[in-house]
Amino acid sequence: MSVLPEAWPDTYGDEAKPRMGFFTDTSICIGCKACEVACKEWNAIPEDGLVWTGESYDNTSELGANSWRHVAFVEQRKPLKVDGGGDTAELDAEPLRWLMSSDVCKHCTHAGCLDVCPTGSLFRTEFGTVVVQEDICNGCGYCVPACPFGVLDKRHLPRAPGDEPLALPVLGKKEDGRVWKCTLCYDRLKGGHEPACAKACPTKSIQFGPLDELRERADKRLEKLTIEGWNGAQLYGRDPEDGVGGFGAFFLLLDEPEVYGLPPDPAVPTKNLAEMWVNTAVAAAATLVVAALAVLGGRE
């Protein structure tokens, strides 16, 4: 008998479904942000401030409680193709490319947020995705720093633009206080539909489907781009052996992950937890020894 508790998909028995996910092919992203808008509309996500960052066309800046898709824009003095060619570069003496990438929750195989959630609010669905049950979340905030990608955040509501956050909780007037993130449109999946962002994507940069199929498709796409000599083409989160056991939502990038604000070698913090618990227990035992020595040293 295994000492490990039953894991997905066995926990779902007959109700288990194939693992569903996203393959975001950034080589064909045109930066239209239809995914951001569709996500906000479908999931009724509140507005969270209108600012001009001056960072290319990106005014969303990061994923958070109120942004579950985020299109990154990178302007680079780098050629599009490894041989220095490329459509844009040929028009100009200096090479230039504009990278766009729609970021989203990775729905990790080993999800730090899910592991550390003390209430069981975060759970793995029958589709293998990771979802917050908002009727259970008590806003402890542990998942926020536990995510290696900085996806989750606490929502502060209701707030008029420019309002300071409430210093103290006021019953009935409280800010939302719970954490929010991409659900991979769990409600739409239940109804047999694809997530809102994938549905709205006009170039099929965001592809939704069974993860196995997406991985095959991504491998073929990378092969094609490599043959065509695209500069920096690489799959990110495709490898089931990486620090989070592979992403449920993975990417084809045209530069290193950190260029898009992504960690180059993410690892789930609970990877080392067994060793950490042993260390915690030994340290606890050591406090007993120190206290015993202090007491045995005499009364005065």
Place this chain on the structure above:
Amino acid sequence: MTTEMQSYYGRPIVKEPVWQPEIPFYFFFGGIAGASAVLHLGARLTGNRTLARRTLFIGAAADVVGPALLISDLGRPERFLNMLRVFKVTSPMSVGSWTLFISGGASNTAAVLELLGKLKSVKVAAEIVSAAAGPPLTTYTGTLIADTAIPVWHEGRHELPWLFGASALASAGAAAAMSVPSADAGPARRLAIGGVVAELGLMEAMQHRLGFVGEVYKQGDAGRYGRISKLCTATGAALLATLGKRSRAAAIGGGALVLAGELALRWSVFRAGFQSARDPRYVVIPQRERKARV
């Protein structure tokens, strides 16, 4: 080692914690509660009644303050009972909530029975349970913050439970040394001094081992709190060691300095996590090196 790297407009990769000031205060009070329970049992076993009584009340009070701080920090305080909805060994916060629940229940039961002078056998059982829950209560908080993607916390996972354990012993010792007559306060003073020495050594060792990632301990708020902490704990421990036995005033002053220093230590570690999250270099550079090694 290179400190040059690419980033997305210099933006952070991991999120800063959303925890409020309640959390470092909780680490401090939770530590006092856990370590007081241990000191209490030791005093009881060696027949030091004065010390036993005071440490019991100090521990019980800290065991009430701790959960109150935690509940206040929640985004939805009215849902605090959801913490006991499941038990998850993968969540140090879940394990900690149960430990705190058991510790607080036991220490307060014992304290009430001590005041009432009733049900001696139940009181002894509660004291034993409290002393058993105490040690993990002092160390789990180190693992709680280490079990995150914050570089300076996660990479400090080897030392943090030891550091927080030592800090808790120092705090509980100092609190007891302040409230017990010098003639009965020997164990408390020694615990405070020993805790401070261990904590200072562990903090140095951790920062040394962390290297580049640990440099946040020298900067900003973390650096400021760290310097205050060292100054207070070292002076307080020295005062307790030299005059603490003879002078009640020195015991109170020294104990207060140690307490202030240990509180500052929790704040230093807490703020270091925010500073570490804010700068993507601490995420990217170690991960790049890890990839290069494979």
